[in-house]
Amino acid sequence: MNGIYIHIPFCRSKCPYCDFYSLTKSIDLQRLYVSSLIDEIKTGKRFKGIFDAKQKIFDTIYLGGGTPSVLSGKDIYNIISTIKENYKITEKAEITVECNPNSDIQSLIPYFKKCGVNRISLGMQSAVDIERKKLGRSSDKQRIFDIINELKRNDFDNISLDIMLGVPHQTLDTLKETLDFIKECDVKHISAYILNIEENTPFYKMQDKLNLPDENTVCDFYEFTSDYLKNIGFTHYEISNFAKEGYESRHNTKYWLLNDYLGLGPSAHSFINGKRYYFENDINLFLNGTPPVFDCDGGDEEEFIMLRLRLKQGLDLDELNIKYGETPVKRIMKKVPFLQEQDLIDFENNIISLTEKGFLLSNTVISEFI
Ligand code: SF4
Numbered sequence: 031m032n033g034i035y036i037h038i039p040f041c042r043s044k045c046p047y048c049d050f051y052s053l054t055k056s057i058d059l060q061r062l063y064v065s066s067l068i069d070e071i072k073t074g075k076r077f078k079g080i081f082d083a084k085q086k087i088f089d090t091i092y093l094g095g096g097t098p099s100v101l102s103g104k105d106i107y108n109i110i111s112t113i114k115e116n117y118k119i120t121e122k123a124e125i126t127v128e129c130n131p132n133s134d135i136q137s138l139i140p141y142f143k144k145c146g147v148n149r150i151s152l153g154m155q156s157a158v159d160i161e162r163k164k165l166g167r168s169s170d171k172q173r174i175f176d177i178i179n180e181l182k183r184n185d186f187d188n189i190s191l192d193i194m195l196g197v198p199h200q201t202l203d204t205l206k207e208t209l210d211f212i213k214e215c216d217v218k219h220i221s222a223y224i225l226n227i228e229e230n231t232p233f234y235k236m237q238d239k240l241n242l243p244d245e246n247t248v249c250d251f252y253e254f255t256s257d258y259l260k261n262i263g264f265t266h267y268e269i270s271n272f273a274k275e276g277y278e279s280r281h282n283t284k285y286w287l288l289n290d291y292l293g294l295g296p297s298a299h300s301f302i303n304g305k306r307y308y309f310e311n312d313i314n315l316f317l318n319g320t321p322p323v324f325d326c327d328g329g330d331e332e333e334f335i336m337l338r339l340r341l342k343q344g345l346d347l348d349e350l351n352i353k354y355g356e357t358p359v360k361r362i363m364k365k366v367p368f369l370q371e372q373d374l375i376d377f378e379n380n381i382i383s384l385t386e387k388g389f390l391l392s393n394t395v396i397s398e399f400i
Contacts, residue, residue, distance in 0.1 A: 032088045032290045033092065035094060035294070036092070037096060038093060039096045045166035049228040051296055061105075068112050070294055076309075087120060089120040090284065091119070091126070092125075097153075099127065111145045114146070124279075124281055125148050127151070136180055139181070143185075156204070156208050158204045161204060175211075175215065178217065190218070191217050192223065193223075195222055196247075197225050219272070219278070227242075265342065267342045269384075269389050286338070297309060307322035332400040339395070345362075345383070347359050361399075362399050365399060369395060
């Protein structure tokens with residue numbers, strides 16, 4: 031089954047750590063962009079000769095960004111309903127919209143319901159107001175709590191919260207405050223990302239003054255988060271993702287399982303019939319109808335190994351053998367005893383999966399295998 035990703039490259043303001051492609055431009059540009067997106071969904075002209083989305087069946091739609099919730103409810107409704115009118119979307123498709131708590135989410139809810147949005151991903155980052163402020167987020171904890179309750183009152187039970195580990199001034203106590211808040215909110219999915227200081231961001235230039243926790247402390251945060259969330263009923267199903275049973279992100283799982291997905295909008299990536307494409311980080315190119323750039327062939331043996339090991343379900347060596355032959359299996363088997371001894375992997379029923387320690391040191395473990 032296939033997925034659709036729609037990139038909304040607008041934000042109300044730019045967070046100082048963020049290097050995603052997004053603009054803080056005028057409402058006119060947003061209107062132009064939404065109508066260009068809708069035209070692409072209807073005609074598929076940028077993908078002509080590459081992919082005919084009308085021939086495929088999709089079971090996930092994901093509006094990410096940027097900040098999709100800066101759009102009006104009507105725009106979001108128009109984008110999703112155009113997808114539904116023009117493509118084959120399964121009845122129980124997962125339809126996610128990423129929202130920033132400082133958007134007017136209450137006004138979006140009726141439109142979400144009308145077009146079948148059934149999953150909300152809220153970019154909370156931290157429940158500690160001073161940490162959120164450092165990250166450039168203005169809404170406070172009470173507001174986030176109120177939004178979650180409003181969503182629940184409107185029957186949105188599939189809510190995901192993003193949190194960040196290793197943010198300025200974070201301590202184990204403040205992290206616990208964020209996790210206690212998650213417990214109180216009783217949401218179904220958590221994405222926990224370690225803050226990475228990217229070049230060309232304000233944080234990069236001021237990193238010495240940010241009061242960032244050191245690397246060992248961030249590792250402790252990761253382990254603490256994982257233990258805490260597991261104790262309150264979450265499964266750690268991917269390196270950075272936790273879900274209550276049945277609430278794993280179906281869309282994001284497509285990336286790790288190498289399923290096909292179509293990405294529309296500047297900076298959006300697609301994986302189609304074993305090939306990777308992307309739209310350049312330039313809204314004008316998208317508005318002009320420029321087709322996506324061919325990136326590379328995807329889904330080779332190394333990528334398969336790397337992506338499967340991100341998931342708790344792990345790397346099935348029988349499947350690897352069928353797809354890529356016995357050479358990689360033999361190579362991997364040589365590493366198994368050592369990595370098992372180090373408590374970095376589990377090996378059962380011919381499936382290798384990373385332990386909690388392995389998740390934390392995933393780059394090292396994966397590079398051992400590939
Ligand atoms: S809201 Fe999200 S996409 Fe926009 S600047 Fe902040 S982190 Fe980046």
